[in-house]
Amino acid sequence: MKKESLDLVVRELLERSGSLVDIKLESHFPGNRIAGGKYSMGTHTVTLYMEEIKNQCLQLFSSAERFLDYFTVVFAHELGHAEDQELEELANYLDTCLTEQERCLTALKIEENAWAFAEKLLPDMDKVFMQKIIYHSLKPYREQLQMEPA
Template sequence: MQSGSTVALDVRSRFPGGRNVGGKYNIADHKVTMYVGEIKKQCLSLFGSLEAFPQILRIVFAHELGHAEDANLQELSDLLDHCDNEQERKRIALRIEENAWDYAKKLIPEEDQSIMQTVIYYSLKSYREAIAGEIA
């Protein structure tokens, strides 16, 4: 399946700052930036080698396209920007990420499911733990 997206693409080696971010979507200029060096680090961390790098790159890119093509992203982003309740902010952030992953799964259903599920699990882990921590 092809996305038909009109999103611009920028490829960089490293994400500025200390976080390990493989890709980022900028809603203001409708552009996805992919950080190849960070994706390689993620690949090594999750799978112990770069063997799965091409798949991880496709998966992360599909996820970022999911943000770009999310019809609800602007509304969810506005809610996030104006929300004073920390618990609700965490829930909105999780919804934004889950929406992008739902899109990615539809865009590349042929991708190795064990790799895909591992990437999704670790991508969403901190969001889910933040919510679970508030509940506990």
């Protein structure tokens, strides 16, 4: 994927969202999971991990053919974190949750907020494509909640 194409998506979505977040593109996530992107509140920075985004795209769609669309969706989601007016309060609440259920519900809310922003930011994105990504992104949070006793 040409860097110019990625830069164009970044510029377009930053302009559309009005966000002033800093953006970094890196090749690999420095951890054990396949994280396509990360938002840091402390530095107001979104970091996108190209190889992980490509791997996620391959896992979900068995092809990297729609990598640029996948990258666009992941970036819009991370912008959703950056622009979430509730994020700081929710993140602080995560630190004080008394039960695992509260932690899971709060983490799910953080992710749902970011996805809602991404959907508004990308009204012309293929809905089936985007919903599949969202579904798989939220699935671990929802599964964790179902395992908790009521």
